[in-house]
Each structure stands twice: as structure tokens, then as C-alpha cells.
Amino acid sequence: MSDRSEGPRQGEAEDGTAWSGRDGARAFAAVEAATDRLLGYPFVFRALARRIGAGDVLVDYGCGPGKVADEAAGRLGARVLGVDTSPEMLALARGSTTAVAEYHLVEDGRVTTLPDACADAVMCNHVLASLPTEAAVLGVFTEIRRLLRPGAPFVLLVTDPDRSGTEYASLRIGDPGEVYAPGDELTVRLRRTDGSWQEARNHAWPVGFLPPLLERAGFRDVVQHRPTVDEALTVADADLAAGRAWSAERAAPPLVITTALAA
DSSP states (O other), rough: OOOGGGOOOTTTTTTTTTTHHHOOOOHTTOOHHHHHHHHHHHHHHHHHHTTTTTTOEEEEEEEETTTHHHHHHHHHEEEEEEOOOOHHHHHHHHHHHTSSSSSEEEBTOTTTTSSSOBBBBEEEOGGGGOOOOOHHHHHHHHHHHHBTTTOOEEEEEEOGGGGTTOSSEEEEOOTTTOOOOOEEEEEEEEEEETTTTEEEEEOOOOGGGGHHHHHHHHEEEEEEOOOOOOHHHSSOOOOHHHHHOOOOHHHHHOEEEEEEEOO
């Protein structure tokens, strides 16, 4: 597990918070995310496309620098509202030359500029790893439920901490041989677009821990799916899928998609 005595890594604030401040936002924007683009985001978009269409409102909760929000807008034809706790992330998102989404700040756990039941769908990608407590995770789920109209879908993408220590194409979660309990600190290692690597401290939230929390927050019909490389060949970008061997991703797929409906 992570040792707080090590000092901040690239992309962290002095308090160990991942992706904080201007430098953290820029570091996050430079992450390659190849494994996510094979086994994560295409499946998030597919799950959303089954439930929403052109003109519907999609909230990207924890949108970061806005790349995935803008891609979702283009793919789904939805009106995308990106929300994040970081003003620096939102500044990067708004400043992108390809920005098409609308962006809002999360303050004290609430998007005060958005009313109840304003969204036809919400996606949330890799946000939980930054949350240190069960109460914080439940708080995010509760705010997402507030934003959704009844019956609307929530699609959640997470990395499985049980895959700790495996070297994937663009990431490694935790350290080899470690077993992480809910909320434990771990180190995530991410490849940058220039081929270098950076580390940040995150928190482990085992995928089996999530369905009961979602139900407590007001969701039903929770389903979890672990995408495989073979599935991705028909869903992800063809050049990306064919460009690497994806040996670790084939042996132990690291990402899990959780879908639920607002009760």
C-alpha cells in the first residue's frame, strides 16, 4: 500500500490528492489511456446508446479535462454536461479547441447549477479511485441520483483493484502481491502520451462493494460487466485494437462497467 511519507508524485498536490491544481490537471490531460480506450469508454458509450439519443441530456460526472465528454457528445448526439470538483480541469475542458460540452463545478458535493432530475443519463469514469471513504462514494452516488430523472441510466467505469500489480498497456493498479480492502490507498501508474510514466495515489474500491452502495443511494437493476479484448474488436477503434498485442488485457481484463437505473 502507498506510503504517505514518500512525498507528492507528479500530478499530485502536497496533500497527496491526485490530479490537484493546474499541474495535476495538465498531467491528467496527458495520460494516454489506451487500455481505457479499448476496454472502457467504447463500452460506456455502447451502454448509453442503448438508452439515450440525440438531444437527450448526459452528465459526465468527474469529467476532468473534458476529452471523454466531448467524444460522448459527438458519438451520441446528446447534450453533454461535464461536471467536476476541479476548476483547473474545467478550465482545460472549456479551453479545448474541440469543446462541445457544457461544464459545471461541483462544490461541497453538489452541482448547484443543475436542478433535480435534469439528466436523461449519467456516466462516471474513474472517479471513485480518488475518493477516500465509503461516505464519499455514497455521497457521489446520491448526487448522481439527484441529477437523474426516475428510470434513467447510470453507467460507471472503474478499474478493479483485484488486478493489482499487473502491467497493462497503459496502466498498473497497485503493487504486485498486495490485496486491498475498501478505501485502502494504492498507487496507480499511468502511461503518458509521450511514452513516460507517472504515478498517483488512489483508493481501492472493489467492484463487489459497489452494488449495495448504489442501492442505498436510490438505484435498482444493478448489473456489472467486465469487457474483454475479443468483445472490444467489434466495439473499439479498429486501428487501436489491431495496433497492440494486449496480452495482459486478454489474460486478466482490468476494467468493469456497472450499469444501474434511478429508482
